[in-house]
């Protein structure tokens with residue numbers, strides 16, 4: 114221990130091994146009980162050596178106050194970066210800052226207005242082609258699968274507009290699904306990496322990535338060559354200029370497109386799925402939400418000017434992300450030693466913000482497990498303590514797609530709920546399955562019927 118610093122409670126390897134099986138399926142309870150017994154900060158040695166915390170002031174130091182000292186971890190930079198490219202989510206330092214400044218300008222209100230129309234059209238097409246036949250026959254669906262398909266269509270069309278067809282979208286989705294699976298396999302079972310290499314798993318994934326990249330590069334080249342102008346995110350990436358007036362290379366546009374697709378579909382899909390589950394479990398809140406939607410837009414298609422009237426759906430989504438934050442853990446690597454709230458953080462030991470635990474900490478959230486969208490009313494929000502609610506992260510690396518995501522999710526809720534009823538088909542509690550995002554162990558099975 115350094116002079117004047119407190120010890121961080123160490124979780125012994127033995128204790129971790131005792132819980133190894135449950136940990137590998139769901140480490141949340143293990144993390145939570147250990148944090149509760151300590152000062153909200155612990156040091157774990159398995160499966161990696163890292164410091165974990167659910168204390169707002171400590172998380173703030175990592176994300177905001179001393180953010181330059183805390184870069185993305187090797188897992189994100191190397192494992193994920195190698196698979197999906199060096200873009201906003203995976204890059205660091207000056208390169209990241211230059212990309213962020215430029216792309217941020219493109220996510221402006223004007224662009225979101227155009228994307229808003231793309232979103233509503235995509236949701237409507239999905240409702241007619243997929244949901245309507247399912248609801249007519251009152252079939253059981255896995256809500257997480259359905260929302261993943263819908264969210265992927267929305268982000269794919271927002272990016273590539275008319276330049277992408279159904280077949281290409283399906284290939285992109287398949288590539289991203291398999292690449293994500295590969296990255297998770299490498300993280301969870303790093304000792305099997307030689308086997309992945311020998312069995313040809315590596316090569317298969319590399320080939321798939323090359324096929325996906327080639328297809329997207331073709332879309333980019335065709336768009337540039339034809340001088341077509343479309344109002345989508347690809348156009349924004351092509352037209353965006355750095356401060357010196359230069360533009361991104363094709364490779365950079367490719368990498369940023371893939372990053373937007375990866376970062377922008379599973380997160381919204383999971384939030385929507387958890388929200389449908391919560392609404393089915395809380396019929397009074399569902400009724401209140403439905404009434405507010407009908408009062409705001411009736412049967413008309415929503416647009417950006419309606420968003421402020423759909424404020425209760427915003428509250429419902431915020432509360433849903435408090436209980437089920439898709440990014441349930443967010444990690445960083447310290448470049449230099451640091452002292453945070455009296456604790457010493459060492460270079461070389463990663464740090465992780467336990468967002469799930471932060472959002473369910475009763476110091477900041479009375480009756481933390483209760484679903485209560487009133488927590489996010491205008492007045493109640495003023496009373497929230499800083500850094501106690503971080504579904505989109507915080508500081509300079511806060512999610513660039515948060516307004517995109519909130520708009521999309523408000524539209525999906527409004528357009529689906531007024532037409533269909535979603536009922537859970539299983540009595541048993543839905544178990545958590547925290548992977549890269551916070552998923553449900555066996556999906557969320559629901560019966561969909563027409564209202």
Ligand code: HEM
Nearest residue numbers: 201202376377380381439440504505506510512513514518
């Ligand atoms: C409910 C939906 C979403 C949630 C909960 C979410 C959450 C997050 C979080 C927590 C981060 C910060 C990660 C970190 O600090 O390490 C992040 C970053 C990011 N998100 Fe999202 N996200 C959502 C939707 C989207 C959408 C729709 C897009 C794009 C269309 C997107 C694009 C990104 C990108 C590019 C970054 C990296 C930003 C940077 O480092 O500069 N996200 N997101």
